[in-house]
Amino acid sequence: MFWSKKDNKPKLTTLNEILLSAEEQVTKYMNVISKGQVQPGKSGIMDSRILIKQPFNYCGILDSYIFMMIGFWHLICKYIGSQNTYYSFTQKSNSC
DSSP states (O other): OEEETTTTEEEOOOHHHHHHHHHHHHHHHHHHHTTOBOBTTBOOBOOTTEEEEOOTTOOEEEEEEEEEEETTTEEEEEEEEEEEESOEEEEOOOOO
16 A cells, blocks of 8 residues: 555555556666667657767667565565667766
8 A cells, every 4th residue: 555646545556566567667768778868859868977879889788677675674676678779878977
């Protein structure tokens, strides 16, 4: 059970429903990430903290996982899948 801001009342759900919803969301994120930098009229990553390159003849793999904490002691980790990408992603350094 959780509090639904949308319905302004408590809502009953199952762990399986939450897990399936998370799988759908992760799959959507993976599809966007695999497209690299955002292009006009297309989805992609638009984050100044990430350096995105498209090296010649490069194929990387994005793996996706879901981690779900139940209470304080139970952790569920589920592998969702892999997806090819032709981009490399690097976190830009924080220079002051």
